[in-house]
Amino acid sequence: MEDDDAAYDLIKHELLYSEDEVIISRYLKGMVVNGDSWPDHFIEDANVFTKNPDKVFNSERPRFVIVKPRTEACGKTDGCDSGCWRIIGRDKLIKSEETGKILGFKKILKFCLKRKPIDYKRSWVMEEYRLTNNLNWKQDHVICKIRFMFEAEISFLLSKHFYTTSESVLENELLPSYGYYLSNTQEEDEFYLDAIMTSEGNEWPSYVTNNVYCLHPLELVDLQDRMFNDYGTCIFANKTCGETDKCDGxxxxxLHGDxxxxxxxxxxxxxxxxxxxxETVRQIxxxxxxxxxxTWTIQEYRLSxxxxxxxxxxxxxxxxxx
Incomplete structure (x- = not known):
């Protein structure tokens, strides 16, 4: 029994402090692709997005991980009478440090209460991991790491999610994840160019796509994300388009040249x-x-x-x- 408890604590500690690559490759891919059995402390719950975590989980327990079947509600902001999950960190590509191969994606959600208590200092946060869309894999599960965190912890988590590299977060600039609105168009344009200039290295971070103009906009954004609807989303690419390839739909x-x-x-x-x-295929x-x-638009910025x-x-x- 003591050996079982020790093994449980070891796995839980690894899941809590391990890199995103480990969670996706060792656990999620192991279960989905290789058919490995779930660790006993994984909870199967298909409706986690429609429940108040306060009613389901004990906030005083150590942090834990949930595995659940993927549903249509997964990744959206479906909620319950008392609140809902909202995306605060859009998809980030998770790559193998050894091969550079894309392993999967990670997004961050926060449970927002309709009525916040006066002493509101902590919130439930979910880190959702999923595999890439491979036709040979059955995409029916994701891993959700759910934690009860102080606001300062959430800010630090988001900074790591959006920083340009996986190195020390104190040494890198934070790239914008959403658009930036100013009444002065000149200042707005300079803001985006400055984001390019101050970024480190010759390439963008790993959560970019070079297929911006080959994808339907619905594949690039999440309409349930209120921040996107208010400000737009920044997409980073390592090459300019040059031409407008057709995509599905x-x-x-x-619209306006350089x-x-x-x-x-x-x-x-x-x-x-x-x-x-x-749109050649009408969406409702x-x-x-x-x-x-x-009307979907893209403002493309590049340096001189x-x-x-x-x-x-x-x-x-x-x-x-x-």
């Missing part, structure tokens, strides 16, 4: 290009229960010639046309 078309962005001293510091998505969008048409030309920052936005 439509294609991106250049616009010069100049500094206050008149020097060209970068370029801005705007794309609009034309609902806003407050009403069917509406939408010969400066980090392999870094492109794309801001994808959605406008509801009533």
């Amino acid at each position: 439509g294609y991106w078309k250049i 616009k010069l962005i100049k500094s206050n001293f008149g020097k060209v510091i970068g370029f801005k290009k705007v794309f609009e998505f034309y 969008y609902l806003c407050d229960g009403e069917e509406v048409t939408v 010639k010969n400066v980090k030309q392999n870094k492109v920052l794309c801001v994808i936005k959605l406008t509801y046309d009533r």
Whole structure:
């Protein structure tokens, strides 16, 4: 019995403090692909997104991990009478440090109460891990690590999620995950160019896609994410598009060609290009229960010639046309 307890504590400790790569490759892939049995302390729960964690879990217990079948509610913000899960950290690619191969994705959600207690200091946070879309794998499970955390802990978790590398988080710049709105367009444009300039190295971090213009916008964003609806989402690519390849359901078309962005001293510091998505297969969008048409746009930013030309920052936005 003591040996079983020791093994339980060892696995729990590893899951709590291990790197994201370990959780995906050793546990999730092991169970989904290799058919390994679940550790006894994994809980199977298909409705975790529709429950108040206060009613299900003991917040005073040590941190733990949940494995559950993947459902349509997974990754969305479905909730219950007292609150709902909201995405606060969008998908991040998890790669093998040894091979560079993409292993899966991780996103972070927070349970938001409709009515916060006066002494509200901690919140439930979920880190959801899933595998890549491989036709040979049965995508029916994800791993959710659920913890009761102080706000400072949540901020630190998010900083690690969005920092440019996996090295010391104190030595790297934080890349924007959402768009940035200013009444002054010049300042807004300079903000995005500055994000490119201050990023380290010649390549973006691992959670980027070079297929921005080959994907339907619904594959790039989450409509349930209120931050996206308010500010748009930043997508990072290691190469510019050059042409608008068709994708399922439509294609991106250049709306405005390169616009010069100049500094206050008149020097060209970068370029801005705007794309609009034309749907060939009509999608139905609902806003407050009403069917509406939408306009998808991408603002593409890159620095001036010969400066980090392999870094492109794309801001994808959605406008509801009533």
